[in-house]
Amino acid sequence: MFSFIVRRLLVILPMVLIVITIAWALIRLAPGDFYATERGLPPAVEKNIRAKYGLDDAWYIQYGKLMRQLAVLDFGFSRKYQEQTVNEILRRTLPVSIWVGLSAYLIALVLGLTFGTIAALRQNSALDYSSMAAAMLGISMPNFVLGPILVLVFALTLFWLPPGRWEWVEVGGIYLPNIKYLILPAITLSAVYMAYIARLTRAGMLEVLRKDYIRTARAKGLSERQVVFRHALRGGILPVVSYTGPALAFLVAGTVVVERVFALPGLGNYFINAALNRDAPLLLGITAFIAIVVLVFNLLVDIAYAYIDPRIRY
Amino acid sequence: MNQSSQTLLSVNNLATHFATEEGIIRAVDGVSFELKRGETLGIVGESGSGKSVTNLSILRLIPEPPGRIAGGEVIFNGQDLYALTNEEMRRIRGRRIAMIFQDPMTSLNPFMRISKQLMEITRLHLGYSKSQAYEHAVSMLELVGIPDARARVDSYPHEFSGGMRQRVMIAMALSCEPELLIADEPTTALDVTIQAQILELIKDLKRKTGTSVILITHDLGVVAGMTDHIIVMYAGRIFEQARTLDLFRAPANPYTKGLLRSVPDPTSEQGELYQIPGLPPDLANLPKGCPFAARCERAEEICGREYPPFVEVAPDHHSLCHFAMEVYATSKRERESRIAAPSATGNAILPVTNQTSPSNTSLANENLR
């Protein structure tokens, strides 16, 4: 197991390198750059600026610089937000995204597992059909549609919750999100995962409940509840565990959209702005960070998988 | 075969149906038998003949839907199992009637340590504490012959071989000293040498504990040395029912005779093993008449037309056949000629493990007693 973890960590390095290189190449290949605006700077000024940022250096010099930055995980100053470094922006925006993303996944896990298990145990009942229909709806409804609908209902009609933005509250020296601002974004983001997890759980449970060892458990005289919770659940949720790795990658993409819809000061929102502004350092910094997080989480998921299934040994 | 001993289990006219897209499958249709305390009953038949469903029905473990116990009663120890609540039934499962299954590779929970799976049952039924249950688990593993039981009790199932896992299943089944052990093809998935060991173990434990046993198999050779009575099943019905020796000496049903011919004979050099021609019928669309008619060597015109009667050919010996008496008489005649010329036995019945039967060299010797 230890050597597996070391091996996987070693793979993460080249993976991040590849991701960053692709991102860098895409930024270069896209027409225009940060200073190619319609403002029409005097040519002399523009020339100076380009020289300062090394924009006219040969590609390998620019790439070499990027590699040095990656090695120390410091991408310098943002071009748009001139007075802030990329790392400062990450530090400020990341907590927002983490709160939204993790609450969303937690909601999705709890409700998805619950509904999926119930649907499997009451297969073909009205409950089963209605939760699976709801799941179908959740999967097919994009979050940029669901978000505005929720805002319309709960913010603009019922006035229960704010329609967007973010607020931190200090509790004993720790900053926590004001939950009123967290609820709608988290629910919007969770819907699709909840639906997916419910379907995966239902399918997984139905398959496990047909297994011979479940029959053995019943033949032992265990109650239905003991059969489900002690014997079936573990195998039944394995598909959900495997799904958590890729889900995280999608979750990052989802936060980008949801932060836009709710105007949250999170990483995703800055990511979009950076892309629109051609703010290469910020864009590359965020990309590197997300790549590392996704890869590390996938490793954690594999470790969790081995923990749940004793037959898996790396 | 103690005639005065008390009846432990009596199954009367059991019928279990499955609703499928092709129609209603009568997987078990009018099965009746009795089992006395301390006795062993063998249930034999080709795959799909309803052996497992019969026994799952006894324990009320038929998946519903699609399954349904459509009729009959099961009396265990004077108690009508079909009249019990689910809760009462659970107190019988595992404690008073235990079951082991065909495939030991899949019948244990792969995610749970062996110790935990063994402890679960004694904690549930006998109210053992954790440490009591743990000690009991170790001693059960020792009882079923797992070497180094204490060191291995915390293993996961995949760390055990198939034979060892079946021993674990047996240990689990016998943990609460059940009055009835149902072993559903306990050796079918195992190597031949392991098969013999497992059967020996069941026999040995049965002798020690006095548990009644129902041994299900598709191989008549397996039950020969182990059982007191045998039921031969086909298409959800009992085709022949007799005391073990009677059945082997003079089978009264063409289906039984076919099964007997397909038992491998270690003394014969014949390579080709006999197989009953054809396939079992589609249970959703049974032809009228005898369900075996399409495959039966003895069949006549009446077999396809009329359902055969269940004939008592001798005391305690029944056969479902239009020609039960004739088949019985032929079998007896054949046996006499075999005794006269022992070398011409052809397919002798050789139990895989045989200690209670007087001899395992040939049926002829047995008959000379």
Ligand SMILES: Nc1ncnc2c1ncn2[C@@H]1O[C@H](COP(=O)(O)OP(=O)(O)O)[C@@H](O)[C@H]1O
């Ligand atoms: N869950 C089920 N659904 C539908 N049919 C079933 C089911 N279980 C068993 N059967 C039917 O019952 C018949 C008898 O099966 P079984 O008792 O398992 O045979 P065997 O004698 O090999 O143990 C089979 O032909 C099968 O078609």
Ligand code: SF4
């Ligand atoms: S009734 Fe006819 S078909 Fe059926 S077993 Fe007897 S002889 Fe064969």
Ligand SMILES: [Mg+2]
């Ligand atoms: Mg079977």
